[in-house]
Each structure stands twice: as C-alpha cells, then as structure tokens.
Amino acid sequence: MIERGRILDAASLGDHVDRLYRAAWALCGSRADAEDLVQETFARVLAKPRRVQGESDLAYLLQALRNTFVSSRRAASLRIVAVEAPAGFEPTDPSGSRRPAEALEVREVFTLIAGLGENFRDALVAVDVVGLSYGEAAKMLGVKEATITSRVHRARLEVARGMERADTGVLMNEGRHG
C-alpha cells in the first residue's frame, strides 16, 4: 500500500525556527550563514505544498535544511570567493549583561560541531541540537539506530576534547572563531 502522508502545516513552521537556526549554525559554523540557510530552507519549503511521509514536521524540516546546506555548499564551490574578511557584523549586545566568556564558549561549541566529520556532525545535530529521537535521526540519515548512538557519542567526545583544547587557547591561536 502506498503511504500518501499528510501536507506539512506551513503555518506551524515558526514553531521550529529556533531549533532550525541552531542546526544551521552547527552545520555552517557561522551565525550569518546560519541565518541565510534557514531563510533559504524556508523559501524552498514554502515554494509549494509539501507532503510529509510519516516523520515529524521537525524531522522533515531538518532534512530540508540539510539538503539546502549541501546544495548551497556545492554551489559555493563554483562561485568566486569574496576576498573580504569572513566575519560579518553583529549588533551591539543590547542587554550588556551577558558574560563574554560564556558567549565565546557557545560559539566554540558550534564551531566544533561544524568542524566534525560529516557523519558525526549530522548525528549530533539531529539528536543533541534539534532534539530528534535516535530512531528519527536514524531514519532521516538512512542508518541503523545503533550507528546513530555510536556517532553521537563519538561526536560528543570530540566536542569535549575540542573544548579542552580551547581552554588552553588552541582555538584562539588558530583563529577558528566564526
């Protein structure tokens, strides 16, 4: 029997913006690129009615985000690279109360995730960043649940090791902050 699925509720997309933004940041390693990636993903998803086959809306959107990321990276490899500094600009923190070290650590975590091997990164993004179950992540990525479990653990391990290196100033010296 052919599963017809259901139509994605476009009106509910706004409920997932935060999670998708975090996923995009973790994929790109840059907040500016993350914003663009989320916008482009939404533009693609909204271009026509979408049929969801069994998975949750969030899993569908993460898959769409990941596809958009992959295709945009492929396109980027064809275009002329801007010579300007990679840093965008961010508005001055209006609250003034956030601890810079804490914000820096958050950036480091995202940078580390973005720098993981693709398989580990995708598993971590699906489970720890977006909050999919291991089963949902396995279905989305087309692997066994046990494989996801292993990859997530390895990815967490790498993030922890990366943060340990960062504590000794390794990341700062390499200028890897986005």
Place this chain on the structure above:
Amino acid sequence: MDDIKDDISLTDEERALAERGRSLVAAAMAHPDAQAPPALRESLAAAGPAPRRRSRLARSWVLAPGLAVVAAGIVALVVALGGSGSDRGPSAMQVAAVARLPASAPAPAAIGGSPPRLAARVGTLAFPDYGASYGLRASGRRSDRVGGRAVTTVAYRYRGQTTIAYAIVAGAPIRWGPGRDITRGGHRYRLSASPGRRTVTWTQDGHTCVIDAPSTVSTAQLMRLATWT
C-alpha cells in the same frame, strides 16, 4: 548515561568525556545566543507561508566563475559608458558596482541625532551613523554620476575589514533590476546578488538607496542596515 554504557567501544574515560560533551552541547543550545535572532524571525514572518518561486538570489550563486567574471566586466563597461541612457537612470546593479569602488574623500563626520546621522545627505535624506548600533564606522565617501544621475556613496567598515557601501541616487526612483522582494513595515526592499556580493535596494524620501555588501554579510544583517531608523 545509560545509552553511553551501551556503547562498548568507549572506555570509561571516554564515556565520561562524552558525557561532558553532551552537557556542553546542551548548555550551548540553551544559551540565549542560540536563539534565532529577531531579524531572522521578522524575515521569515515577512516571507509568509504563501507559495513563491525559488529565489533568484540562490540561483545566481551557481554562476560559473568564468561567466561571472565576464558579467562583471560587462557591468563595469556599462557603468564606464554612463549607463543605459534610460529616462529612469542607471540600474541598481550599476549603482552598486560604482558604490563598491574605493572612497575618494574622507568619511563624513558624525552629527548625532536620534537616530544618529552623518554629515552627508542627498536632499532630505541623511546617511545613517551605524557606529553605536552595529560597530560599523564610516570610512570614506565618493560622488559619481552614473547614467546621468548623481550618486553619493558612504563606505562603512566593520572591524577595519568588511566594507559596506551605502549609496543614494538623487532624483526619481531608478530601476531595481532582478532579485527577490522583502516587505518590512509596509516598505518593499529588493535583494539581489552577484558572485561574492549582496545588494539591497529600496526607495526612501523619493530617492533610491542601495547597500552593497560582501556575501559574508547575511541577508538578515543587510536588512537590519536597510531598515535602520
């Protein structure tokens, strides 16, 4: 921790470290900085759930480098010849091509106000002082004639590196050229792109404004500058 115990390929030390990694990621995800910026939410809300075509912005990025170089050369030639000769003056892309040229005069001084402005204007429209809000400092200016129109440009720099050009075209609104539209506060803005660059064009006080930035500046960031008041 239960699922970690199930992974026999990790040593005890690695399991502990993996658990620390899990906590670090969880803390980062819960941090306010990991929330979607308001500008992004606004952009998505403005886009709305209505069906629309895939953006030309994205499609333009797949231009082959060789083709892009040829296209840039053609734009430069048209600009050098003084535009298309249309009654509506130059196109926004021609203005952007001129705006990104090096500044030929010192930066206008900040004159304060609310919102803060610079001592440079076209008609009643003064250039913004983004310094306090975004850390963008005016770094120079230039005046040109493109397609028979006076174009005044102020260049801004961020951290002494990323350069953003804000151009105002005197006279009636000009052609915007291809791109995708975003509506903010009832006003329409057109986003377009060329290899390595992003441009936003809009009409304000009867003049055409064009901001040209490297593509490392996101669309949302570009819109913050365009809608800044």
